Amino acid sequence: MIPDVGGHALLYLLLLLLPVSALIARRVPILRVLFSLASWAIIAGLLLLVVSQREQFDPYIQRVARLLKLEDQNVVGKETRIRMAPDGHFWARVTLDGVSRRMLVDSGATVTALSTRTAQAAALDVRESLIPMVLNTANGQINAQTATVRELRLGDIAARDLGVVVSPAFGDTDVLGMNFLSKLKSWRVEGNTLILEPHYHQDFT
Template sequence: MNTDLGGSALFYLVLLILPISALIARRVPILRIVLSLASWALIIGLLVIVVGQRERFDPYLQRIASVLKIADQTVVGRETRIRMAADGHFWARVTLDGVPRRMLIDSGATVTALSTRTAQAAALDVRNSAFPMILNTANGQISAQTATVRELRLGDIAARGLGVVVSPAFGDTDVLGMNFLSKLKSWRVEGQTLILEPHHHQDFT
């Protein structure tokens, strides 16, 4: 009796497995395609997120961004557009007398400020002003020297003869201040994008 019950159970099990197997065999290729597409979409989505937040990660990810053309600074028509960084600030890629630098755009800074290292790299003629230059910063008052940048380029914008202050107290941070922004035709923030628009003549002094 046990043998008959075992055989019957096995028979019904086979009958159940056969149609299920046939059904799976038909659907597996479709499932594979769907899963493959979903996996690639997930990988690409994660890559875009990581590259978009690359300031938090290794600097080598900037190369990936350039390859994928995920630009944080672009020129559209006569406007230069800068996307907000992960730290909530706007950082511009500029050249100072041919030396590339990443500068913080700060409308609260009256004058453009450079680190000693940047001033040396650009070979600026740094000197003491006729009167002591004292600046009020978040860390208190600091003394600074002055210099003039022959040409600062940001996107299609070129500023010539731009006055700057230089101090080791700035650390490694370079700041674009209002003496640069005030020379533009306009500047505004739309969403998470800073838009800089020069006058009809792009170069200004």
């Protein structure tokens, strides 16, 4: 896949100018100082850029995010806090039966929905329901199967025996729906942060 560099054209231009600037800076002392400052600024900018786009590089960049305290998901006391992503949605880092996934939190979804790929990775027992499962989505009606996640973990929250629907129509998107949110003591949005509070604290360490 070819990366989209349009939004960072200025940064790439600066990187191209670095070799030329270095040659000039060797001859002019004041420019040497300015070049050194500019180099550090560019390095810092690159680091912040990579960390801000870390979902493309996970799990390797997550450790850097923790060290810089730039994580978008943190446990604070009894609460799990998730910052809004640049796309305007809340994405949670979740473990389903031992499989890590990045899931969209959607209070408009009645039930948690998983892609076929995720269901297979978690070795879920996917079955046809006795009554054909037909879901109404933004793209029309789709057929789905059902399964049960033995344990879903998000921060220090654990939801057990969580019913889910599975369909290839979901593509690679996994969604946390109201049947998960309703298991919490409370959930709310404050500013750009989604705050989830379980009924009781669980320590998985």
